[in-house]
Amino acid sequence: MSSNRTRRSAIYPGSFDPITNGHEDIVHRTLDFCDRVIVAVGHRATQQKQGLFTIAERVELIEEVFRGEPRVEVAAFSGLLVDFARERGVHLIVRGLRAVSDFEYEFQMALMNRDLNPDIETLFLAPDARYSYLSASLVREIASLGGDVSEFVPSVVLGRLLNKLSEAS
Numbered sequence: 114m115s116s117n118r119t120r121r122s123a124i125y126p127g128s129f130d131p132i133t134n135g136h137e138d139i140v141h142r143t144l145d146f147c148d149r150v151i152v153a154v155g156h157r158a159t160q161q162k163q164g165l166f167t168i169a170e171r172v173e174l175i176e177e178v179f180r181g182e183p184r185v186e187v188a189a190f191s192g193l194l195v196d197f198a199r200e201r202g203v204h205l206i207v208r209g210l211r212a213v214s215d216f217e218y219e220f221q222m223a224l225m226n227r228d229l230n231p232d233i234e235t236l237f238l239a240p241d242a243r244y245s246y247l248s249a250s251l252v253r254e255i256a257s258l259g260g261d262v263s264e265f266v267p268s269v270v271l272g273r274l275l276n277k278l279s280e281a282s
């Protein structure tokens with residue numbers, strides 16, 4: 114790998130359905146050592162269901178969360194993550210690693226992505242311990258059953274989540 118390549122930009126990919134405080138924490142940690150983070154909303158290749166928020170809504174929510182932070186760009190992508198990274202000229206993928214249970218899937222994806230494009234490196238960041246058991250799917254489930262998720266999502270997301278769930282019911 115060449116040593117003169119700039120690595121100041123990172124892609125932080127995910128489903129973000131919706132963005133949580135854990136995701137936000139990972140973005141801020143990335144900004145400690147990167148000049149720019151592209152938060153990239155993608156589809157899981159195996160995903161059958163549409164999800165709660167549309168891709169456009171997820172993008173909009175993330176933009177609202179990082180309004181006023183010019184180092185964060187938000188984008189949606191379909192297709193391979195490595196192709197999106199190549200198009201953007203980014204060589205670094207960041208993923209949050211919450212617990213050992215994440216490891217197998219994340220390790221598999223990182224190695225597969227490296228196989229697909231050896232110029233792209235994956236870096237794992239540990240979130241704040243407060244978020245180590247937090248996931249967007251649990252947030253959706255708890256909120257849909259009437260539980261309080263206000264400490265797990267940014268306030269803008271909380272409002273949209275409650276509206277969305279009341280529309281659906």
Ligand code: PNS
Pocket residue numbers: 126127128129154155156157158192193194195221222223225226
């Ligand atoms: O938040 P998630 O659901 O764990 O994010 C998964 C995501 C979107 C990062 C992953 O599914 C992905 O990269 N999808 C794009 C398609 C792709 O490149 N698949 C091959 C991965 S090795």
